[in-house]
Amino acid sequence: MLTKVFRMVMLGAPASGKGTISKRIVDKFGFVHISPGDMLRLNVVHNTELGKKAKKFMNEGKLVPDDIVMKCVLSRITEVGNKSWMLDGFPRTLAQAERLSASEPLHAVINLEVPHDVIIERVKGRWIHLPSGRVYNVGFNDPKVPGKDDVTGEDLVQRDDDKPEVVARRLQVYEEMLRPVLDYYQKQELITNFKGRTTAEIWPQVEKFLLEKTRSAVAKRV
Template sequence: MNFLFARAPSIRIAPTATAHRSISHSVSVSKALPFYLNTLRSAEQNDGKVLRMLMFGKPGAGKGTLSARLVKKYDILSLSTGDLLRQHIAERTEIGRQAEEIVAQGSLLPDDVMLKVVASKLESLNNRHWILDGFPRTLGQGKLLDAHLQSQNAPLSLVVNLDVADNVILSRISDRWVHLPSGRVYNMSYNRPKVDGFDDETGEPLTRRPDDNPEIFSRRLKQFYDSTSPLLAYYASPVNKLARLVTLQGETSDEIWPQLDAVVRRSFPGIRERVSSISQRRYSLSDPFAMEQEKRAIKRGAASDGPNPSKFLN
């Protein structure tokens, strides 16, 4: 495995603050996670700079929050495999009937069925920018997805790995509250609701996820390392000739967001901002403090993802 990792340049994009070390039960496996940024390909090889993106991260790392920010700011579609599967079942499609029968038996859906669920949507998107959530989760699924996308001449173009220390996430989930109907997540440490215990938009009560406890988190974390570490190694290897793999480090979504935003803007310059996002940004930049914060975020992104990657090499 180490030999495989040595064949690709290793780059981390991280804030200046020192990252926390992982908790003891995951130190040995966390070393196997690849933190690599593949050599940037030409515009032609990147298929016209269309964003076709996967985001990985430990449970509680902020995947949902950061994906939602991208979708809110840019003209990007967020595709949830769970939602797509439920839609197929509700519409009684051939794939939906097949999946419903498997689920009713208490079995897991085979990789080829999950690929059909995803492919049925992706094939209709043409040159739209998208983020895929929930698939792939294993190395086998990743290879199947890659083969399908390449057969459609629409390969992945960006893979993001969110690197948040285990002990930071454990502390975070202990303070997490959720509005289940919408999926909005609040944290009593850094993202409190306007009124404690109630959703900002609907006023409905917030709840705790039953799996937000240290014991269950430890099991979910082990599952992440077991399944996702080989998948990230695959995207870091020379086999992955098109998609760019970048790892972003931080303790909160607010800390990681400027890095992610800078990577997307620089890698996909043709991506359009939504009108509501532009209006909101113009309003916020009328405040000198907000303007200075925006400038700093841009500078941090440039420093992290600039033309001299050698200073990030291990």
């Protein structure tokens, strides 16, 4: 049976532009955007059974166990049904990657490669409206009024973990954690790396790639 459903994963370091690229993919291709982090937080807010279990680990600053995360992800994929979808920033471990492949074979894995010095400079200018999570960046996504949220007018803040030395360490930890996942997808010939210093450089590459891949997917059996 032929299918038009396209299943993909997008990976990239913190502040590599995943959010912006994700939005453009959703707008251009109509994929359902699935963010496990957002989903876990939503389950916590609504006090679901899954949320109660996840909250315990999140409150202790620990990673939520794979089995809880996978249940959350697979449940959402089931809800999506016969629609193309994109997992944002997931999987993060080899075990998650293997379980995802066993349940949902992928058509593509996109990995954003942005130099660390660019990310560190980008994060230095990041300001956040904590109640909503809206993010601003001085120089390319400035708030209308410096230091104030566009919607509410409330104060913006800079997080301690956005300091250059902290960001550099987070990037190192990310690369060490993701290496087995990237190697796994490389062996499956699923991963494509997109390099650039800005979203303006990377997006045209991603757009062209997905136009070709989605056309191909509709003419092949899953």
